[in-house]
Amino acid sequence: xxxxxxxxxxxxxxxxxxxxxxxxxxxxxxxxxxxxxxxxxxxxxxxxxxxxxxxxxxxxxxxxxxxxxxxxxxxxxxxxxxxxxxxxxxxxxxxxxxxxxxxxxxxxxxxxxxxxxxxxxxxxxxxxxxxxxxxxxxxxxxxxxxxxxxxxxxxxxxxxxxxxxxxxxxxxxxxxxxxxxxxxxxxxxxxxxxxxxxxxxxxxxxxxxxxxxxxxxxxxxxxxxxxxxxxxxxxxxxxxxxxxxxxxxxxxxx
Amino acid sequence: xxxxxxxxxxxxxxxxxxxxxxxxxxxxxxxxxxxxxxxxxxxxxxxxxxxxxxxxxxxxxxxxxxxxxxxxxxxxxxxxxxxxxxxxxxxxxxxxxxxxxxxxxxxxxxxxxxxxxxxxxxxxxxxxxxxxxxxxxxxxxxxxxxxxxxxxxxxxxxxxxxxxxxxxxxxxxxxxxxxxxxxxxxxxxxxxxxxxxxxxxxxxxxxxxxxxxxxxxxxxxxxxxxxxxxxxxxxxxxxxxxxxxxxxxxxxxxxxxxxxxxxxxxxxxxxxxxxxxxxxxxxxxxxxxxxxxxxxxxxxxxxxxxxxxxxxxxxxxxxxxxxxxxxxxxxxxxxxxxxxxxxxxxxxxxxxxxxxxxxxxxxxxxxxxxxxxxxxxxxxxxxxxxxxxxxxxxxxxxxxxxxxxxxxx
Numbered sequence: 007x008x009x010x011x012x013x014x015x016x017x018x019x020x021x022x023x024x025x026x027x028x029x030x031x032x033x034x035x036x037x038x039x040x041x042x043x044x045x046x047x048x049x050x051x052x053x054x055x056x057x058x059x060x061x062x063x064x065x066x067x068x069x070x071x072x073x074x075x076x077x078x079x080x081x082x083x084x085x086x087x088x089x090x091x092x093x094x095x096x097x098x099x100x101x102x103x104x105x106x107x108x109x110x111x112x113x114x115x116x117x118x119x120x121x122x123x124x125x126x127x128x129x130x131x132x133x134x135x136x137x138x139x140x141x142x143x144x145x146x147x148x149x150x151x152x153x154x155x156x157x158x159x160x161x162x163x164x165x166x167x168x169x170x171x172x173x174x175x176x177x178x179x180x181x182x183x184x185x186x187x188x189x190x191x192x193x194x195x196x197x198x199x200x201x202x203x204x205x206x207x208x209x210x211x212x213x214x215x216x217x218x219x220x221x222x223x224x225x226x227x228x229x230x231x232x233x234x235x236x237x238x239x240x241x242x243x244x245x246x247x248x249x250x251x252x253x254x255x256x257x258x259x260x
Numbered sequence: 261x262x263x264x265x266x267x268x269x270x271x272x273x274x275x276x277x278x279x280x281x282x283x284x285x286x287x288x289x290x291x292x293x294x295x296x297x298x299x300x301x302x303x304x305x306x307x308x309x310x311x312x313x314x315x316x317x318x319x320x321x322x323x324x325x326x327x328x329x330x331x332x333x334x335x336x337x338x339x340x341x342x343x344x345x346x347x348x349x350x351x352x353x354x355x356x357x358x359x360x361x362x363x364x365x366x367x368x369x370x371x372x373x374x375x376x377x378x379x380x381x382x383x384x385x386x387x388x389x390x391x392x393x394x395x396x397x398x399x400x401x402x403x404x405x406x407x408x409x410x411x412x413x414x415x416x417x418x419x420x421x422x423x424x425x426x427x428x429x430x431x432x433x434x435x436x437x438x439x440x441x442x443x444x445x446x447x448x449x450x451x452x453x454x455x456x457x458x459x460x461x462x463x464x465x466x467x468x469x470x471x472x473x474x475x476x477x478x479x480x481x482x483x484x485x486x487x488x489x490x491x492x493x494x495x496x497x498x499x500x501x502x503x504x505x506x507x508x509x510x511x512x513x514x515x516x517x518x519x520x521x522x523x524x525x526x527x528x529x530x531x532x533x534x535x536x537x538x539x540x541x542x543x544x545x546x547x548x549x550x551x552x553x554x555x556x557x558x559x560x561x562x563x564x565x566x567x568x569x570x571x572x573x574x575x576x577x578x579x580x581x582x583x584x585x586x587x588x589x590x591x592x593x594x595x596x597x598x599x600x601x602x603x604x605x606x607x608x609x610x611x612x613x614x615x616x617x618x619x620x621x622x623x624x625x626x627x628x629x630x631x632x633x634x635x636x637x638x639x640x641x642x643x644x645x646x647x648x649x650x651x652x653x654x655x656x657x658x659x660x661x662x663x664x665x666x667x668x669x
Contacts, residue, residue, distance in 0.1 A: 032328040169408060171429045171440040173372045195426045 035145035038160050042185045050075045052238050053237040054085075059230045064161075079248040096253040107255045143177075144168035159183040174200070186215055200225055214239060265571055269578035269601040272555075274440065279337035279551060280583065282470060286543035287587025287642060291537050295595035295638040296628075303629030308518070311440060313511055315453045318360075318391045318480030320510045322500065327477065328509075333434065336477035343505045345479045348521040352499050356484045357492075361476035363467040365612020367432040369412075369460060382476075390573035394461070398620050399450035400424060407463045417448045424448065430462070432470040432479035432599045439470050455622060478567045481508075509554070538645070552576060552656055563662040573658035580650030588642045592635060602628035 033041070050073070057068040069086035083094040090128055093106040105112040143164040162179040166172035175195035180188040183211060186208060192201040201224050203219035223229040264598040313319055324337045324347050337345065342361050349359045363382035368375055381585045385404040389395040394411075395403040401424040404411055410428060412420075422428055422445055428595045443462060451457065468474050475637045483492050511521045550558070561573055567575075606625040 027289070166427070167441075168427070168444070169442050170427075171442045173370050173427065173429050192372075196423075200372055 026132070032149050033147065035161070035162055038147050038162060038186070039189065040180060042181060042187065047163050048239045050241050050243040051237070051239060052243070054235040056233040056235060057230060063227075065092040066126060071108045073247065074241060075243045075248060081244060081248055092254055096248060096250065098248045102233060103253060105250075112253055142166055142172055184215055186217060188217075198225065211237060211239060266578050269575045270582060272575065273579050273582055274549065279547060283543070283547045283583045284587040284590065285499055286547070286571065287584050287646070288591030289537060290536055290543070290591065290645075291588045291592035291638050291642045292374060292595035292598075294641055295592055296598060296635050297532065297536070298634045298637060299595070299599040299628045299630060300602070302631065302634075303599070304626040304631055306629055307606075307625075307627045309511060311452055312319075312515065312518070313482075314393045315397070315456055316392065316449055317511050317514050319482050319483045320496075320508055321514060322479040322506050322508050323477065323653075325505045325507050329479070329514055331364070333363060333471040333473035335362075336363070336473060337504070337506060338475040339481070340475075341506065342476045344503045345500060347507065348480075348503065349481065349496070349497050350448075353496070353591070355479050357481060358387075359481045360384050360387035360391045360478050361464060361472065361479050362388075363464055363473065363475070364477045365432055365434075365467065365471050366428050369416070369420065370429045370431065371422040371426070374419060375460070376416055376419055378430075380430065380467060380470065381459050381461050382464040382470075383461055383609065384464050391480045394451070394456075396447045396448065397451045398447045399578070401445070401447035403447055404461060404463055405446070407466050408444060409446040409463065411447040411449060411461040412445060413451055413459070415454075416460065430460070430470065431572040434471050435472075439472070441470055452625065459462050477538050503543070535649045538609070546590040549656075552581075552654075560662045560664070569658040570621065573654040576654040577647075577650050582644050582653075584642050584646030586641055594628065595638070596635065599628045599634075603630045 022238045032111065052073050053071075053151045053210070055068075055070045055072055057070065059066045059068070067086065068084065068143075068216075071083045071085060074078070074080040078097070078100070080097045081094065082096075084092070086089045086205070090106075093104070093108075094111070096103045096105070102115045104115055120255075127246040143166055145165075146162070146163045150161055160181040162177075162181060164179070166176075173195075174192050175197065176193040178189075178191040178193070180190075182188055186205070190203040190204055191199055194200050201222060206221075207219040208215050208217045210216075216234075216239075217232045218237065219233040221226040221229060222232075322337070324335060324341070327335045327605060329335075346359065347362070349357060361384060365380045365382075367380045369376055369378045370376075383404065385406075389403070395529070398411070399414060401411075410430070412422070417423075420428065424445055424447070426445055427442050429440055429442055433439075443466070462470075464476070481488065481496070495511050497506075500506055500508070500635040562575075563569060563572060604627075606627040608625050
């Protein structure tokens, strides 16, 4: 579930579609964050995610369908592997539920399942969506030499404050001129790279530019490759969709 | 005359040195074994209890009534109750009684390399070292001094791959809500108690902020060695009864499983000691008895030349006493030396006890006890069994008819 939530976060980050700004003056870190934040605040999101998880040389593939509305409502339906097909997760009203056809009824997971995904793990969705990064991080931005639109133009450096509940020593985020995140590098407190998230295969969707492949690689060699298939930004969803009934009745989501 | 009889007995013993050495070896083995058994068992129990008290619980704890049924911070002692307990201890009890409020809860600790479920103990950095010796087991870095700091066991620090000066995040759950706070690792503990490996120490204000409970879950109390814990706990409970809804629980009340285990081991040990004593006693009796049978002719000659049957019985008795005394001196001496060694170096049962030791709160290294009482107990057993063992052969020797004995021998 932890990995699923991380991927939802990655998926939301991918919603950063934006207008390209021709910059005449250097932007501050907060301004770059504001621009990126504004672009991915689509009210709702729907896509199918194909995941290849490589752990200790073994690859396991999953296919998930994800719906999100705002910051508090999300639904995940597992389609593959076959043994997990029909199961899913619902986050609503601050609670997290799991459903499996084998169990037959939804189970509320303990609060830790919801918290564990992000506690200490870097910028939270709340930080990203409300621009509260400066509460926990010392931020700075460096403008790079970008010869094409696909090159990174901004290198954001996030150093957690001493009392910030973040276990990383530093985060480095590369953002393109059109404010699409290209890479996030997580460092430990000794300056070693722990994990790198790379965003690529950018496509245009209704005026948005969006990467459709995310690869999260650990320093140890484990990695997760996520392909976003058929992404929809601002699909017609409302709160009544994110219910236990929808979680249990898989057919309604088709 | 007694001296002459004693000399005859001593010379008689060494006419058959192999037999005598065998008898002495049996007594030495029995007395050494008894000494070791008592010394090791008592020593291990003492080590276990004192380690638990010194590193974890204190001699007893004041806790809110009913807290044990649902050990959540909200069921602990409110701040007003903590203040009353502390003022009562300060005003009505000797200065040698030390005490420290604690707030225990559970949580998850995260570093850049992993997550660990932990027990969180909020302590007063100045008062806690007066109750437990945790501060002495800091193997790296230092003990807590200020809010925002955390101290971990070496096992936890290794699992999380975290070093002194690095930041970790502690997540705690209360009433369905969670709260995360960052802490800087300032110390790593090399605790003798494996149950403490999962305990992390933060300051009391930090634990209160994490849990949202401004009181404590217990006030741990330490009293001078030699003071009766039960009586002291009863006295404190009586002093608090009118002011606070709290109970005072001793180490054994806090650890009912240990109490059951110890009472069981004490009961099981007694028959084993009796068996070892009987083994040594029968060994001596058997050998003395056959030595009397073998020397029937010799005893007949001795009575024929004027030794009374009473004196003859006394010679046999002296032989038995010599054997027991020398056997005990050798066995007891060796046993005591081994105990003395184990009381200093200890024995590491970590691999043997494994998870059971960790669950029961038994330290990996256990130390023997060297109380002089074990010598007395072992000596009493040897003398008692030696005398009983010598009784029948001596009685038989005393009933010998000289002429018959010479003819039979």
